[in-house]
Amino acid sequence: MQRTRGVLLQYFHWYSEGGGVLWNKLAKQAETLKKAGFTAIWLPPAYKGAGGGHDTGYGVYDLYDLGEFDQKGSTATKYGTKTEYLKAIDAIHSQGLYVYADIVLNHRMGADEKEQVLATPYSRENRSEPTGPQEQVTVYTRFTFPGRGATYSDFQWMWHHFDAVDHAEEYPDDKKSIYVLEGKQFDDYVSSEFGNYDYLMGCDLDFGAEEVREELTRWGKWYLDTTGIDGFRIDAVKHIPSWFFPGWLSSIRSHAKRELFAVAEFWDPDINQLKTYIEQSERALSLFDVPLHFKFYQAGMERKNFPLDSIFSGTLVEQDPEHAVTFVANHDSQALQALESVVESWFKPLAYSLILLRKEGYPCVFIADYEGATYEDYGSDGEKYLIEMPSFRELIDLMLKLRSSRLEGEKHDYFDHPNTIGWSFSGEKALAVVLCNGEDGSKRMETGLPATEFVDCTGNSTERIKTDEEGFGDFPCKGESISLWVRSDDPL
Numbered sequence: 001m002q003r004t005r006g007v008l009l010q011y012f013h014w015y016s017e018g019g020g021v022l023w024n025k026l027a028k029q030a031e032t033l034k035k036a037g038f039t040a041i042w043l044p045p046a047y048k049g050a051g052g053g054h055d056t057g058y059g060v061y062d063l064y065d066l067g068e069f070d071q072k073g074s075t076a077t078k079y080g081t082k083t084e085y086l087k088a089i090d091a092i093h094s095q096g097l098y099v100y101a102d103i104v105l106n107h108r109m110g111a112d113e114k115e116q117v118l119a120t121p122y123s124r125e126n127r128s129e130p131t132g133p134q135e136q137v138t139v140y141t142r143f144t145f146p147g148r149g150a151t152y153s154d155f156q157w158m159w160h161h162f163d164a165v166d167h168a169e170e171y172p173d174d175k176k177s178i179y180v181l182e183g184k185q186f187d188d189y190v191s192s193e194f195g196n197y198d199y200l201m202g203c204d205l206d207f208g209a210e211e212v213r214e215e216l217t218r219w220g221k222w223y224l225d226t227t228g229i230d231g232f233r234i235d236a237v238k239h240i241p242s243w244f245f246p247g248w249l250s251s252i253r254s255h256a257k258r259e260l261f262a263v264a265e266f267w268d269p270d271i272n273q274l275k276t277y278i279e280q281s282e283r284a285l286s287l288f289d290v291p292l293h294f295k296f297y298q299a300g301m302e303r304k305n306f307p308l309d310s311i312f313s314g315t316l317v318e319q320d321p322e323h324a325v326t327f328v329a330n331h332d333s334q335a336l337q338a339l340e341s342v343v344e345s346w347f348k349p350l351a352y353s354l355i356l357l358r359k360e361g362y363p364c365v366f367i368a369d370y371e372g373a374t375y376e377d378y379g380s381d382g383e384k385y386l387i388e389m390p391s392f393r394e395l396i397d398l399m400l401k402l403r404s405s406r407l408e409g410e411k412h413d414y415f416d417h418p419n420t421i422g423w424s425f426s427g428e429k430a431l432a433v434v435l436c437n438g439e440d441g442s443k444r445m446e447t448g449l450p451a452t453e454f455v456d457c458t459g460n461s462t463e464r465i466k467t468d469e470e471g472f473g474d475f476p477c478k479g480e481s482i483s484l485w486v487r488s489d490d491p492l
Contacts, residue, residue, distance in 0.1 A: 006039035006362065007400060008100070012079075013368040014331040015375035016044070018054060020067075023080035027091040037400030040098035040261075042233050042364065046077065046085050050110025050202075053078055056331075057102065058235060059202070061110040062145050063219050064152045066226070071147035072110060089227055098230040100261065101223070105216060106236045108157055109202035113142035114169065115159045119179035122164075127178065127186055128195035137168035137179060141203050152222060155215050163187065163206040164199045189280055191238035191268065200239045207244050220252045224260075231261030234285065238266045238273075242280035249284045263287065263325045263362075267332065267339060269294040271314045278323050286323040288330075289316040289361065293341065296328055296351040300344030303480070304438030307418040311354060317361035326355040327364040334368060335387045336377040349395055349482050350435045356399040357433050357484070358423070359407055370396055398457065401492050402484060406431035412446050420477065430454075432485035434477035442476040454485040457492055464488060 016022060026041070033041065045057025048065035053074030055061075065071055066082040075081065080088075092099050120134045143157035163184035168174070178199050180186070187207050191197035198204065205212055223229070237245075245262075253260050262285040266277050271291045278287060292315040299306040316324040328351040332339040343351055348369060355363040367373075372391030378384050409427030420441030422434040426448030434443045447454070447467055454465045454473060461483045467473040477483040486492065 007037060007356065007403065008040045008042055008325065008362060008364040009033060009038045009370070010042045010327075010330060010364055010366050012044040012331065013366065013373055014056060014334060014337055015373065015377070016079075016367075018078045020053070020076040020078070020080040020084070022078075023084035023088040026088045027084075030088075030091040030095045030097070034095035034097055036397050037404055038097065038365070040100060040230070041092050042100045043088075043102060044079060045102045045104060045235075046079065046227075048072055048077055058104055059109040060104040061108065061143070062148060063103075064222070065145075065148055069145075069147040069151075071145065086227065089229065093228070098261070099227075100231040100233050100263070101227065101229045102233045102235065103223075104235045105205065106200055106239050107202035107204050108143060108162075111140035111142055111157075111203065112144045112146060114138050114140045115142050117141070117159045118182035119165075119168065121177040121179055124166075124176055124178055124194065126195055127197075127199065130180075131177065134182070137170050139165045139168055139179065139181075141165060141181075153215075153218065155218075157203070161206060161209060161212050162203040163208075164204045166199070166201065187241045189241040189243050191266075191273065193238075198239055198241075200236055204239075207241050213244070213248070217248060217251050220248065221255045224252065224256050231263075234262060234264040236267075237264040237277070237285075237287075238268060242277050246282040246284045261286075265332075266290065271316060271319060274316055275320065278320065283323065286325050286362065287316060288364075289324045289326045291315045292317055292324075292326055292355075293328065293333065293343075296343045296347060296354075297333075297341045299350075299437060300342075300347035304419055306437060308421050308435065308437045309415040309418055311415075311421070317355075321360040324361040325364055326361040327366065328352055328355065329366045329369060330364075331366075334373075334389070336379055336385060345390055346480055347437070348392055350437065352392065352396060352399060353433055353435060353482050353484070356396070356403050357407070357431070359411070365396060395458070398484070398492065402431060402457075402486075405429055405492075406486065409448060414443050414445055417441070417443075422475065422477075426471070429490070430487060432473065432475045434475050434483045434485070436477045436479050436481055439479045440476065441479075442474050444472055444474050447471050447473060449487065453488040455488045455491070456483040457486050458482060458484050 048062045049055025050059040050061045052072035067077040068082040120130045121132045141159040164180045186196040186198035269291045312318040333341045373389040406429045409425040414422045419438035422443035424432040424445040430447040448471045450471045465473045
């Protein structure tokens with residue numbers, strides 16, 4: 001799939017408005033998003049979650065219910081009905097944009113019936129050794145989907161399709177144990193946190209079971225045939241064995257008879273963990289550049305004490321740009337979420353320039369940064385907070401225009417100062433980018449255009465800079481800011 005200079009938009013955040021409005025909103029905005037410069041849209045999980053019409057989709061209940069059946073208290077999902085979902089996809093495709101579907105393969109939640117099975121308790125903090133003997137417990141592991149019946153699939157999930165759960169009816173107050181079911185063990189080739197991080201939540205799928213793999217393949221083919229999507233964003237793969245994806249994606253791509261993009265979330269700032277997973281999965285999928293996100297998070301907090309010239313050190317886009325999806329923020333990192341790692345607002349213009357105005361990687365814009373967002377929720381301290389996220393739409397739109405027309409020439413990097421860095425693309429459509437995380441600074445950079453006047457199209461600097469006879473110019477930047485310099489006679 002052609003991703004040169006493409007830009008992905010994550011079209012939701014954790015607190016996106018419910019009530020079934022998102023799919024209809026997207027259908028109306030598709031043309032506007034195309035004109036802005038986005039090339040692909042990442043949509044939230046479209047199937048029924050355990051929380052019905054209020055579920056974000058990550059507590060997955062029924063992968064075949066795209067807002068069509070009366071299950072878990074509603075027919076529509078949080079985002080709308082199946083009909084509205086398919087119309088939104090058609091609207092996106094009509095603009096020539098790609099659609100990536102968010103899918104959760106790791107777990108199931110909200111079982112319809114309980115079963116009795118032998119299980120062995122393990123501690124959440126140490127999955128290497130059991131904390132007690134095997135005993136019979138009552139667990140919620142049977143999914144019969146009474147609202148859907150056998151429509152689309154007659155497969156029913158039962159305890160032997162899972163390897164572990166976190167709740168036994170006999171121990172309702174036990175919040176520290178994971179129960180490994182009879183004859184099962186944690187899957188291998190997952191994150192090594194806690195000794196083995198296979199288990200995350202709910203009923204954890206046993207990927208070692210052939211029936212499980214076959215059902216996921218059947219569903220994947222059905223989903224492609226039903227929706228016509230162009231790729232997947234795959235949730236929580238640090239809990240899914242890496243060996244699963246080459247075979248699964250090969251089957252799905254072969255069925256589609258077209259290239260399908262796949263990007264997965266492996267939430268770990270350790271670049272070596274990401275590189276290992278990419279290699280073990282036979283380079284079948286890309287990963288979000290979590291190490292780069294944490295660089296942005298750290299830089300925002302440390303301000304001028306952060307060495308800006310090392311911003312790409314130890315990141316996926318530095319070491320494997322072909323498999324790196326770069327991002328500033330997402331639904332997991334936003335304030336009041338379990339993985340909260342908020343990039344400070346003052347640094348977001350710098351961060352977005354670092355992913356949108358460079359050729360390396362596949363950048364993803366977060367809708368809450370693009371449109372802004374206001375929401376309330378409880379923090380880990382039990383207190384309620386009002387969160388207000390500003391909109392950076394005007395600046396991001398500017399960067400999208402520059403990305404589409406000004407990244408053509410030879411790139412020159414000037415990462416040679418801890419507080420002021422820059423890069424330029426030389427040629428007729430020259431662009432000079434300068435970033436400062438401390439005091440005002442400037443960067444002498446090559447443009448390939450002698451005796452040419454440049455202006456800062458952000459308006460942050462009002463000077464006019466003229467290059468010398470060799471095409472070099474001294475391009476200034478205000479403190480804790482960015483400046484994007486273009487020819488004064490060729491404005492956007």
